Amino acid sequence: MNSPGVKIHHLDGIKILDLFAGPGGLDVAAHFLGFKSIGIEWDRNACETRYAAGLPTIHADVSVMRESRFAEIPSTVDVLAGGPPCQSFSVAGNGKGRRALETVKKFIHRLVDGEDEARIDEDLRALDDPRTALVLEPLRWLLKAIDTEGRDPYKVIVLEQVPAALPLWEVYAKLLRGGEGRLKGVKYEAECWQLKTEQFGVPQTRTRAVLVARRPGHGAIAPLKATHFPFDLHRGKRNVAQAEMFPAEPATPGGKQRWLSMAEALESASSLENSPVDVSRLRRNGRMEFFVVSNYGSGGDPKNRGQRLSSEPAFTVTGKVSRNKVYKSMAEYEADTSERFTIHESGVLQTFPHNFPWSGNDQAQQVGNAVPPRLGMHVLSWALRGSPPSDDELVAAATWPNTPRTTTAELRDIGCGDQSQCPPGSHKVTRSRRKPAP
Template sequence: MTTQRLTAIDLFCGAGGLSEGFRQAGYTVVAGNDIDAAAGETYKATHPDAEFILAPIQDVTVDRLCKTTGLRLGELDVLLGGPPCQAYSVYNHQRGMHDARASLFEQYLRIVEGMKPKWVVMENVTGITSIAGGTVVQSIKEELRKLGYEVECRVLKTEEYGVPQERRRVVFIGNRLGLPIEFPKPTHGPAGSGLEPFTTIWDAIGDLPPLANGEKDKIAAYTEEPVNWFQAYARENAGKTVLNHEAPRLSPVNEARMRHIPIGGSWRDIPYDLLPEGMKKAKRSDHTKRYGRMRPDGLSCTVLTKCDVHWGAYIHPYQDRAISVREAARIQAFPDSFFFHGSRTEQYVQVGNAVPPLLGRKVAEVLLKAGTTVRKERQKAA
């Protein structure tokens, strides 16, 4: 890395998972934009070097970005972006190009054309690869190439980069500098792979204080020292109190249901008379994650925008409750120094919508490596 400041702007930034990953790699994120006010409060508190712009992307002009950041056209190192993914998500059964959100990537391309960043990094859910027969992905590549960028995309698995969660993201990387485009190589894998072992759920949350169902307004302090690299990473620069660590209040019937669910179990372990009416007719092969109790030695299922036990495996491994916002944030590889603003519902949304910072960091590092390699080769040639 050179001593010159490396800059990034993050569009559709949410709470700032991708920004945080690039910050950890050494970039200065100078601006972020989103329409979510609660996420904006989180972003402003955790990215003091960045100017947060609360506005629809359609209202964000290149001129405003230049004035806000002090950058001239062509000076920005990286333009980050993650257009809202609901239109492309496999969880959206009405997904399609007719959804207005599916055209938001065009707004990202508009900013690319105006700002002329050296690199572009765009991420989305894997559903984007199949919608409209794959034409969305082809359109993104073609439009970026028209603007002078060589671009590639790849599906990345977050668990292969130390994130304790099975999560898939499509990442587009491109540049207009003629530099090689690479993607981060996996650092973590199963036993026998020669890589670091996967980070398990208990590796990630095992040091957090216990909670009872519905327990809130508790000043939760760390009671144990970090016992692994992930816990040390999460607690770096954190205070003595665990932030956003409260248990949602589940109903008495859900408490009764949870008591029947063993580690790794699901709705199929609940007695028939306690099942929700809609699930009494379900096939036992369906809905495998619903009312799931996490395996402490396994990976989490994908963290969504609400960790509702009715929809996924979000029951704590040992405690009869849903995971807290902080535990969801740990599973998304957010540092504990992040305080998520807004209502608890808004906090879960911010966490679930984010790119895990550890994944963002690995992507940032391959960009840095490409620039460093070329500089070294040029120095040798001179």
């Protein structure tokens, strides 16, 4: 165990609490904006990535932390952020969360109205998919902060989810503006929108529902200003790649740029010093020319597999990104001799730094579950500073600082300790069988 002094050092000055933190999309964003964060994450593999990256983390269940370990969250935290698991709401999931939207709205009102939480928990267990209830956790954390003596309400709340959850964020926003019931007069300016990631410099098409709320006194919350054009693919008019349809640079100072393509993002990452991204295998005749065939949503039918050119943004990067096939020519396609994106390349398409230290198992799933850090930088900067991230901050976000092994070990000790409070079974070690004696 490390000394208390070491723990205080790593937890000193933390401002942002990231629920359902994953490998650190929002935390990476916060780092490059100059804010210190701590994440709660139940997946051991994602925690290993976070420790390797130097990100303070508690390996725990978000609900358990709220119920019995709330006091462990540093008192300096005044920003609540997070993206609850989206599987039950995503179009790629089972859809049980989408079908339960009206029911979940009622749970939101029941929590704010002050109904007995034990009864609410009992009713939540009856949901078809228990992950649906996790979308209520940010509200429950806010109510816990309001009810806990010596804690102040969070000054800022930033939440993100798949577009299907936007109606829930709208209910959140309305109640936060009202400040009634268990909110005890605590009111927020609150707005929510759907944001397209490629409009903020992320080289993939992905839409997220985002809520931003902050205590009064900083003015109304204006919509985020997109920095790039949206990508609108007309599949019947594809003779000219959209890369040629818009200027690469703004026509006027402050104007929008063309969206970023896969080729541009990967080329840029590969050119950085000591980059693990090597795109030489993706070149054809000296140029980055390839196309990606996805089986996402195809149901196994090759006829339904979408394609994207290297001069276009990537498909939404999911946990199945490693299944996408990359071809340099139709000849390769017909022969089915394909490449695959590496973990670091997939991370770059999510706008993680090129050298981000992915660790543990299920790394493709970690990449796909994350919030794109560049989108996170825009949302957090707008929520906390009322302005977009600076060009210098965005440039710096291409490279992650080296984390000493001692720091990783110290953060693992903080996050897992003796492992007694980690999620049950998460540290099981599969022991190899002994060879029989001769």
